[in-house]
Amino acid sequence: MKKELKLMKGNEAMAEAAIRAGADAYFGYPITPQSEVMEYLTNFANQKTGMVILQAESEIAAINMIYGAAGAGKKVMTSSSSPGISLMQEGISYIACAELPCLLVNVVRGGPGLGTIQPSQGDYFQSVKGGGHGDYKMIVLAPSTVQEMVDYVKLGFDLAFKWRNPVMMLTDGALGQMMEKVELFEQLPRETVKGIEKWATIGKTKDRERNVITSLHIQPDKMEEINLHLQAKYKKIEEEEIRFEEFAMEDAEYMITAFGLVARICQKAAMLAREKGMKVGVFRPQTLFPFPYKQIDSYTNQVKGILDVEMNAGQMVEDIRLAVKGKVFVEFHGRMGGVVPSPEEILEKIEEKFVGVPA
């Protein structure tokens, strides 16, 4: 399959991207608003590349199938939505400790509880601050367009193998369901990633020691050593993998911070504000871990105030505040339960919070 331009639903585009990225397997369990991913894959993946698709009996089973297949050195992926991702947390912690590469997608819906099938960003904390037990980190990618959902599948696999770490794509129900024009990259071959024989369980050949995948180290000093190793890896990831996008920030006097879909709405709001003479720009972290603390901090000399907008009760805003360390005002506007804020509403908040803020 060649490079191609198509009008596609986010979930289906992401599934197509997995096939084209040469993924070996997908294990998942249906949940709205992302069931199209497995539906699309069961329709097309095996015929196209021989990719393995299996509907598991639960998200718990799915993440453990991922653990097994990732441990076999394969390019594996699952997707789910908030309640399902909650069920996977134990498995994710095991995967992170055993340092296995895999791509996990959370098409977030409103919570807590069974919540709503409408979009939300309420799983930011769960994704970037742990979620499961113990000190671990996932690399978290936050797309704001269907195009980025496609591109981040490929990027996600690359990062997962580069760092031998789970990568989470944190998207939402609106992006999953909306149709946009996307450029699909050309089909990559399904091939064994170089070097996996050093750690993967693929059958112990005579020329090497056996490979063991485990997260159990009962000697405290050994377990601390593992932790120190993980922390050192996360630090390197912070040095090398930060990604962000700036919109109209060159001359901005006020900065909106937002991730994912909300950042696009904020761009519209910034344009409306500029029509009214307020110089507003938007800063969008594309990686939520590693988080662009320094880059945000660098704007504290330039902007008079920051408005953080999210579809939750205020989660990323804590990291924004950590970044600016009290040097500028950080205000917050959030909608919850599946409500998506409008550009006009955000504009109103900008005026309410910042008109008359002293320089």
Add this chain to the structure above:
Amino acid sequence: MNEKRMIEEEKHYEEVIAEESICINDNLVYEKPDTLLDTPMHYCPGCGHGVAHRLIAEAIDELGIQEDTIGVAPVGCSVFAYNYLNIDMTEAAHGRASAVATGIKRVLPEKYVFSYQGDGDLAAIGTGETLHTCNRGENILIVFINNGIYGMTGGQMAPTTLKGIKTTTTPFGRDVKVMGNPLKITELIAQLPGVYYCTRVAVNNPKNVRRAKKAILNGFQYQKREKGLSFVEVVSNCPSNWKMTPVESNKWMEEHMFTFYPLGDLKVPEKEDQ
């Protein structure tokens, strides 16, 4: 035995061992399987886990599949199974070994995959994974060590704990009105069309050990022929948490466990299939 006789006997054996005749290779009748590592096992004396490990290692050696076998260890006393078997292994989360084995087998269908699980692991927290893995007829081998107790966590009730038995969480004996009856999960599993071979064995005496090994060999051989799921329950003991000597525990197992969990095949392939 009195002290004098002990010393005499010891002397006698020393003399015999010193005689070269029994040390020559031709006379060797027992040795460590290649697949079993020379690591001291952490199991309590008399525990069935160690014997079961050895049988798996022997079976792998005999079939010559060491390079092609991937094992999945559970959470339970056998969590360190990977320290004893010289093959690639993965240690699964509690109860999820069969899902992990599914993941491995689906992406490496040409390899031999087995999971090794205790009763708490397989028949309580992991019941869902167990039933669905069996029902899908995953082409793997499941070895199920049923010792009727949670060994690793110190003797709590297991789903398989017999009626009336005292454990740390059933100090007055398992009351089936409160805790339900012991679960014969192997009987349930035998009903599933995806299961090709289902048997119950033990490792308490030489005859049973030979039968148990045959069952494990069968499991790997059926896997080679892509027949679907093989399920081998090993009724086992836990001297430490049963608070018995190894000999007492085996006797108790024979009298009580074997009555409720009778040894024998629950499902064998049709004649023409064999």
